[in-house]
Every structure is written in structure tokens, then in C-alpha cells.
Amino acid sequence: MAAVAPTRFAVLVSGEGTNLQALLDARDRGALGPATIACVASNRPGARALSRARAAGVPAAEVDHRAHPSREAFEDALLAAIGAGSPGGPDGVVLAGFMRVLTPRFLAAFPGAVVNTHPSLLPAFPGVAAVEQALGYGTRLAGCTVHFVDAGVDAGPIIAQRAVPVFDDDDAASLHARIQAEEHVLLPAIVRALAEGRISCEGRRVVVARGAGHADQFL
């Protein structure tokens, strides 16, 4: 896959939206390069992330997956809500705490341009409750992974990862907060690199070229 350079991102969310907020904050301080946050959609009505989007002047839609009879119907509604395929519509998607698995049909609308952030050092601890999984296993390093999305669960090619220590007195909340602090640095940097056409992917091997004129804050 050659480098693609999506610049108009739809951000899909399900909950608090702290990663969305990190993207919006990066945008506000000019740290997203050519990337823009075109719209936000949540599969959970009333998600806090929606009010964060609206407060930042970004169109935000609710597309309740429970209101649709099939995954395909839900994804059609989601594609329509974010304006996929329409002139000026998004050409990239960021999954930021989005708790639904997308089908290849949805992904085909944004080839090579859907990324996810996951609170573990993948391939360890994919799926839900990754932080709880890591604590239960007793891992001593935790972290986050930003990766391209494929049809698997947290299984696509890895773009970047950051590690954090697990402390003896950690609970899920304290460890998750430490991981999120890293995600909030990593995700905007990756979205910027994507928009600047600096990320290429050959099979499972991803290369992120260094940016000119600004320090990459990851690896």
C-alpha cells in the first residue's frame, strides 16, 4: 500500500471522548498539520464525546447501533451520517474509543485510511477491557497502540506504540489514565503524519517518515 494522505477525518466514538478531545486540542494549537476534524459520530446516544465535538464547533451525529436491524444497516446509517462519498466528505476515519467492529464493506469506503487507538501493546490484550486484561495477567509494561484497521479485532498493521510501566498499586483507573496520557500524544501525531502522507504500509510493516520542521513525539 502506498502512502495515502487523508486530511478530512471523521472521528467515531462511543464514550467519554478523551482521545477526540486530544485531537481537537491539537487542532486548536495547530499541531494537526493539514488534518481537519470534519465530523464526529457516536454509536451511543448522549456520549460525552458528542458534546465535546459540538463545543469545538464540529458536527456530531448519533447513530445508535441498537436502532438498526443489522450491522450493514448500522454502517449504512453511519456512512450517511458522516457524509461518506459526498463532495467534501471525510476521506479518513479515526476510531477513538469506538466500541463496534467495522465490516470490510465500511472499511472499503476509506482504503488505507482508517486508524484505531487501543490501550494495550498489541498483539497483547486485544478486544474489550484491555487495561483490566493487562492487570489481570500481571504484565509489567502496558501501553497503547495506534494501528490501521482491518476486519479483525485490533489486528491491523501497527503504526506506533508507546509503553508505560505498571505500578504495584495500580488499579484499572490509574493505569488507564497513564496509558491515555500517551494516547493523547500519539494519536494526534499519527493523524498529522497520515495527513502529511508520511505513513506507508507494506503488508504488515508500517513506515512513518519523519516530519520536516516539527519533532515527532513518538519513536
Next chain:
Amino acid sequence: MAAVAPTRFAVLVSGEGTNLQALLDARDRGALGPATIACVASNRPGARALSRARAAGVPAAEVDHRAHPSREAFEDALLAAIGAGSPGGPDGVVLAGFMRVLTPRFLAAFPGAVVNTHPSLLPAFPGVAAVEQALGYGTRLAGCTVHFVDAGVDAGPIIAQRAVPVFDDDDAASLHARIQAEEHVLLPAIVRALAEGRISCEGRRVVVARGAGHADQFL
């Protein structure tokens, strides 16, 4: 499991013995605390690790697993070769590149006192060729894990981990060398902590207490 404090370690090896060398070097500079390297045994005749042991004045035995009709017979020979159960015999075991899986019967001879070093951030990439597995997956962080050994493959409670970046131009040799540099720091520090009775294990959760008077070089 309360903290145990083994001080006389048998080191089991299969190949080059660079982790063994790191232990011997740590011993020579007084960095192993009360831990001693009592003996070394290899399941592969002629392993380089054996000559490293002998050069350091440590008794070294060959116990060829292929020369024994069963895993039990091999392990009996191994236990005999390292002097397990004899007065002054080893009370702890370090697996340092040892490529055989030990049975619960062997492990029962050293309760809570068998540790292994593995060149991945477990639970990612257990088993053989961990570095090649990580490169093939396209992970961006690799590393090493020192863990207590149980009957699973690289599955016991994790004591400590260190991460290293994967560079775009890495091959297995360059990445493995970077990981080994971390193992060579981590493994002697863990062996010292074990001997000083600073490591305790509750279920899968391991706690390493800080050492007094010397900085721990891990986490």
C-alpha cells in the same frame, strides 16, 4: 506465594550463553548481591555457553535431551547433573536461552524459584523465534520479559519487562541484539532481587521491592 530467597542458582542454557555471560559479569563486579552461579547445564552438547561457564570457573554439564528416552528421564538426569537436592546444591534455577519446556515435576524441586528470560513483551510472542514473530507481526515496540516459570510456555507470572523500539531497517539480528542488551541488564538485577528476598508473588501479581543502597536498573 511469600518471597523466597534462593541464592545458589543453576543456570540452564542451550546456545550462545550471552545471558549467562551477563550473570557472570554481574557476579564479577559484585552486582549479584548474595546470589551465586552454582553450576550451568546445557541440553545441547558443545554449546558455547558451556565454555563461558568453564572460563568463569563454574561447573558445566552437558545433558543431551536426545540421549534420554523420555522427558522425565531427561529431567532426572538434569536434576542429578545440577546437584538438585544434594547438600549445598542449587536452590534456584535461571533459564537463560534454555529451549526445553520443563515439567511440573522438575519445577516442584525449586518452588517459586525458577525464572526465565524471554525476548518479547509477553504475553505477546511466546515460544520459539519470538523476535522473528514480532518483526513479522510488525510490532513497533519489542522487548524482553523475565518471569517465573510454570508449566506453560512462557506463561508464568511476569517479574519485569523492558521495551525497545523496532526500527524500520531492523532485521531479526539487529532487533535481537537490541533486546539482548536490555536482557543483560534486567536478568542480573532480577536474580539479585530474588536472592535478596525482594520478589513476592500473589497469584499473577509480582511485586519487586526496591533494593537498599543500590539503584534498580529496571522500572
